[in-house]
Amino acid sequence: MLSKSGRGISLLRSAILVAVAALIATLFTAPVAQAADGQITGLAGKCVDVAGASNANGTPVQLYDCNGSNAQRWSNSGDGTLRALGKCLDVAGNSTADGALVHLWDCTGGANQRWTVSGANDIVNPQANKCLDVQERNTANGTRLQIWSCSGQSNQKWNAPSSGGNPSPGGFVVSEAQFNQMFPGRNSFYTYAGLTAALSAYPAFANTGSDTVKRQEAAAFLANVSHETGGLVHIVEQNTANYPHYCDSSQWYGCPAGQAAYYGRGPIQLSWNFNYKAAGDALGIDLLNNPWLVQNDAAVAWKTGLWYWNTQNGPGTMTPHNAMVNQAGFGQTIRSINGSLECDGRNPAQVQSRINNYQSFTQILGVTPGGNLYC
Structure with missing residues (x-):
């Protein structure tokens, strides 16, 4: 049994140990x-x-x-x-x-x-x-x-402003200032507000994984978009001679808007009647009968781009969204969008153009581009 003085020493030691533990906890978890x-x-x-x-x-x-x-x-x-x-x-x-x-x-x-x-x-x-x-x-x-x-x-651990200026109200990792920096010569049709309004259709986009992965995905999407549209300049496909070629008449629903109505439009240049049908069905918009919505409504245009990015493998083996979230690399997004014409040495200049955009945009967003850039 401890003496009275022994209990006092023990209590003092306990108090010191509690204080030290509290200090350590503060250093690591404050x-x-x-x-x-x-x-x-x-x-x-x-x-x-x-x-x-x-x-x-x-x-x-x-x-x-x-x-x-x-x-x-x-x-x-x-x-x-x-x-x-x-x-x-x-x-x-x-x-x-x-x-x-x-x-x-x-x-x-x-x-x-x-x-x-x-x-x-x-x-x-x-x-x-x-x-x-x-x-x-x-x-x-x-x-x-x-x-x-x-x-x-x-x-x-620090309390500081989010990198890259004020985020969008919906929490998009690309600020309006960064968007304008990426697309200094963009067509006024492609508004930042249109893009952020479209995000609700695919909430996992640029909102999955670590902060780095989110920014990498946003940069990858916008890099491909930039390539497809000449820096968000072109709303519709520039080669009008191609317009009649995008009607697959073997589809049961045909081409009700006209043989030449399904040309490339929007940030990923949506084309073909079957893609307009699938995108419209997914988004709850009748794009098969009214494909012109994609060139007249900025939010609809951005939604079609996000529809392809988040749901379509294209000529690849995974969606561009999954390629970035699972860190397969930017090269797999190129393959999913236009791999049959560009990848495996078919058009290295086009691949390099997309990569250059991606590297520029990741720098603006303050993240590394990661590996596997080529397809």
């Missing part, structure tokens, strides 16, 4: 503090801060008590960068190694200045596939920030 006025808050409720409020190249970026100064005001310009004092958050030396420090630097558009804010509150540099990290989980003012393999620990 919720991320809410940010205000452009602040990025993290460990111990402290802010991402530019040392000395200097905008000189190479100025350290550190953890510091939040004070509302300009050294702690970060903006997201919509191009994947995080900016303070007119310069960008930059991984020193373009490094991808664990422990590479971050600092402030002139904005160059380089991959070492691209950041994605995930739904799990990670700030990720896609080039390195590593997270913004507080060294040694140290909460002291002046602790340097670095990149490190993502671990899910609290020293890598």
Whole structure:
């Protein structure tokens, strides 16, 4: 039986152990503090801060008590960068190694200045596939920030604006600013509002898997769309001589809108009477009798593109949606859309055009393109 003094020592030890356990739990599981006025808050409720409020190249970026100064005001310009004092958050030396420090630097558009804010509150540099990290989980003012393999620990959790500007009301991973950046010369028919209105028809699109996968799928869809339409310039197929060729009269329903009515339209250039019939049936729209809706209604046009993307294998073995979600690679989306004419060496220039679009759009969205780009 413990003496009175022994019980006192035991109780003191227990209290110390409880306090230590609470501290450890806080370090690993504490919720991320809410940010205000452009602040990025993290460990111990402290802010991402530019040392000395200097905008000189190479100025350290550190953890510091939040004070509302300009050294702690970060903006997201919509191009994947995080900016303070007119310069960008930059991984020193373009490094991808664990422990590479971050600092402030002139904005160059380089991959070492691209950041994605995930739904799990990670700030990720896609080039390195590593997270913004507080060294040694140290909460002291002046602790340097670095990149490190993502671990899910609290020293890598931040409250910050979503990467790429304001998302759409429906949560689409591509902001309107990014959409405009991707399609600077687009036809006014192809509205961002039309695209976001169409998303409800296929809610799994760009909304399945990790934040990276969601952005990769959105980039893949828009890259193929860009190729099909000349950068969202063309609403209808340009070669009118082809128009009479898209009526398969062997189908029991025939071509009630006319022999030459089923030419390519919309973002994926929907063509053939059987595709108009299938898309219309799936969407609850009579496109067999009124195929012109695809060239007159932006939301309908986008829905036909999403219908093909999410439900049709085409000449491939999987839908483009499944190709991206299951990480089969961008090349399989090309195969599903036009593989019989482009893949396996049939038209490498067309394949490369689609890949170039995809790489450009993933850069805008701040994600890596992944592997298996070719078909």
